[in-house]
Amino acid sequence: MSWINRVRNAIPFIAKRQESADTLWHKCSSCGQMIFTREWEENLSVCPKCDHHGRIGPKARFDQLLDQGFTVLPTPTVREDPLKFRDSKKYTDRIKAARAATGDTDALINARGAIDGKPVVLGVQNFAYMGGSMGMAVGAAFIQGVEAAIESRAPYVIFTAAGGARMQEGILSLMQMPRATVAIRKLHAAGLPYIVVLTDPTTGGVTASYAMLGDIQIAEPNALIGFAGQRVIENTIREKLPEGFQRAEYLLAHGMIDMVVHRRDLKTTLAQVVSYLAPAQAA
Structure with missing residues (x-):
């Protein structure tokens, strides 16, 4: 020294x-x-x-929204690197780096708790973990969240933040889209609501599946929400698109989402929505 x-x-x-x-x-x-x-x-x-609105991960979301005493659910175990994928780095090395940087096992974490006394299961995607990309582990965690909600007779609330499917897992990643859709149908069959909060950014295969299937679609201000990027769409259709057409406020004005809510008001809003959609569970 x-x-x-x-x-x-x-x-x-x-x-x-x-x-x-x-x-x-x-x-x-x-x-x-x-x-x-x-x-x-x-x-x-x-x-x-x-x-x-800055990007935040599961721990911050849970602390901001859930009452004290919530329980973080263990991340489901799936086969890692099923395709033995390598680009400029090994996929296994990318996983290790993402875990070291975030402290999370994968990009979607669930917790069982309550919002202002109203029971919920809350899932949060972490964009800091490989862009929140949807792989087998995210698909398994989504199904875990739905099953926990059915077991608890509580709504499933998910905060999406993703760049889309995890290409290192190829078709296995894309298969999580129909798996999530089937899980949502099971949640509805049990008479329970599915609430989505879209955060910046929510894109790709996540938008094409469970991110846009909520009974209520909420978004944070100015969140980027879309499937493909603006430049890709413009090059495909050969037309200039409106400025900000993939932002939360534009989607609200054109009927794609139900409300845009400031982060300071999210807890109160979610508690109200749960009371409306699941009065028996919230009582």
């Missing part, structure tokens, strides 16, 4: 090295505003200047 580090550690009022600009400050990805990390977290990861 160098002498300057010994002096720094010995003097309590000098900030430790780990309290660097990277940990003390957060830069808004929309407006570029520098915000104290504590202020950013206390504001639910929403920029106080431009109101941009």
